[in-house]
Amino acid sequence: MDLALLRTFVTVHRAGSFTRAAALLGLSQPAVTSQIRTLERQLGKPLFLRQARGVTPTSIGDELAHKAAPHLDALVEIAESRPDDESSPTTLHLAGPPEFTAERALPALAELTGKSHRGFALRASFGASEEVLEGLAAGHHDLAISTVRPRGALFSATALCDEEHVLVAAPRWAKRLDPDALRLKGAPALQDLPVIDVHESLPFVSRYWASVFDARPAAPGTVVAPDLRAVLACASAGAGVAVLPRYLCAPALDRGAVVALHDPVVPPLRTYFLVVRTGTLALPTMARAHERLLRAAASWG
Numbered sequence: 001m002d003l004a005l006l007r008t009f010v011t012v013h014r015a016g017s018f019t020r021a022a023a024l025l026g027l028s029q030p031a032v033t034s035q036i037r038t039l040e041r042q043l044g045k046p047l048f049l050r051q052a053r054g055v056t057p058t059s060i061g062d063e064l065a066h067k068a069a070p071h072l073d074a075l076v077e078i079a080e081s082r083p084d085d086e087s088s089p090t091t092l093h094l095a096g097p098p099e100f101t102a103e104r105a106l107p108a109l110a111e112l113t114g115k116s117h118r119g120f121a122l123r124a125s126f127g128a129s130e131e132v133l134e135g136l137a138a139g140h141h142d143l144a145i146s147t148v149r150p151r152g153a154l155f156s157a158t159a160l161c162d163e164e165h166v167l168v169a170a171p172r173w174a175k176r177l178d179p180d181a182l183r184l185k186g187a188p189a190l191q192d193l194p195v196i197d198v199h200e201s202l203p204f205v206s207r208y209w210a211s212v213f214d215a216r217p218a219a220p221g222t223v224v225a226p227d228l229r230a231v232l233a234c235a236s237a238g239a240g241v242a243v244l245p246r247y248l249c250a251p252a253l254d255r256g257a258v259v260a261l262h263d264p265v266v267p268p269l270r271t272y273f274l275v276v277r278t279g280t281l282a283l284p285t286m287a288r289a290h291e292r293l294l295r296a297a298a299s300w301g
Contacts, residue, residue: 003075006068008035009047013065014154014278015137017054024139024277065153073279090285091121095135096145098126099228099248100163100272105145108296109289120285136275143289144275156281157273158290161297163245165208165268168258169193170238182262187215190261194222194240196231204228204243211268232258245270247300 012021012032022029040047047061057065096105106124113122125135129146136144137154149157169177173193182189187209195217197205202217209215223239225231232249235242236257252258274293280286 002039003072005035005039005042007072008032009039009061010065010069010072010279012036012048012055013057013061013069014152016056016152016154020054020137020154024137069279073282091123092143092285092289093123093125093141094143094145094289095125095127095132095141097128097132097147099245101126101145103248104296104300105293108293112288112292120289133275136277139277142276142280142286146273146275147270149271149273150275153278155275156278157275158294160272160274160293161300162269162271163247165204165243165270166246166249166253166260167208167212167241167243167262168235168249168253169241169261170236171256171259172238173241174259174261177261187213187218190241191218195219196223196225196234196240196242197221198224198226198228198231200224204231205241207270208243208268212262212264243268 008021008025008027011024012018015021015024018029018032018036022032025032036047043060043064045060046058047064048055048057092109094101094105094109101124106122109122113119125132125141127135129148132141132144133146133148133150133155135141145160146157177189177193195202195205197203200221202221205217205221209217223231223234225234228244228248231242232244232252234240235244235249236252241261249258253260274290276286276290281290
């Protein structure tokens with residue numbers, strides 16, 4: 001059995017689509033379709049059921065993927081390794097939300113880059129979870145950080161860390177707020193305060209209000225800026241209240257630039273996932289970066 005056909009088959013099985021598999025393999029969709037048909041003729045059985053959107057493996061297809069994928073991943077690892085030129089770096093393409101990637105992930109990976117004997121080059125892209133996962137599926141990124149756990153066989157996701165969200169404002173707003181009123185009334189005690197968030201839909205504020213107060217924000221955003229670091233700067237300058245990850249606003253809290261307005265018994269949390277295409281952790285550079293981020297995350301709490 002031709003190994004090239006098996007590799008195409010496993011890629012289609014993981015991607016759930018001939019089109020997506022073609023992009024990952026660098027082939028045309030007709031070439032992928034032809035290779036799958038050739039393999040099906042050789043086996044005498046269908047491997048996929050064609051649907052309006054993508055393909056679904058048959059029981060024979062699932063069984064073949066289960067048997068073949070680990071061995072193909074091992075062969076890819078051997079093919080991708082360069083024993084005669086170990087000093088030549090591999091480039092790792094990382095994608096994730098701008099603030100977390102810049103403040104957490106990139107510093108954690110910095111020690112693995114550069115001109116050291118085993119260093120690799122690093123390229124970063126920023127975007128929302130849906131965007132970075134689409135890029136990962138298309139082969140534009142090698143490693144993605146997402147707040148959404150992806151589904152399907154194409155991806156392998158590992159929980160990286162949880163971030164706590166904190167309701168903050170500049171001290172002058174805190175002085176106008178009665179802590180007892182907030183504790184007793186909840187969201188209504190905040191309805192006259194201006195709100196800062198990253199989008200008109202107020203994703204951070206809405207999530208906090210729903211989780212802590214079982215309510216919705218009463219007013220639209222006064223300041224909307226698509227970067228949490230800008231939200232923090234505006235909150236520190238007194239533009240209003242904001243909901244921010246504790247890791248991001250901790251220095252501002254420590255120096256008194258902002259203060260926490262509320263201390264709920266169970267603070268809202270958001271989980272980050274480290275996502276790769278299934279099978280790619282067999283590659284040495286991927287494995288090192290993945291392990292380094294998991295180790296670093298253990299100290300972020």
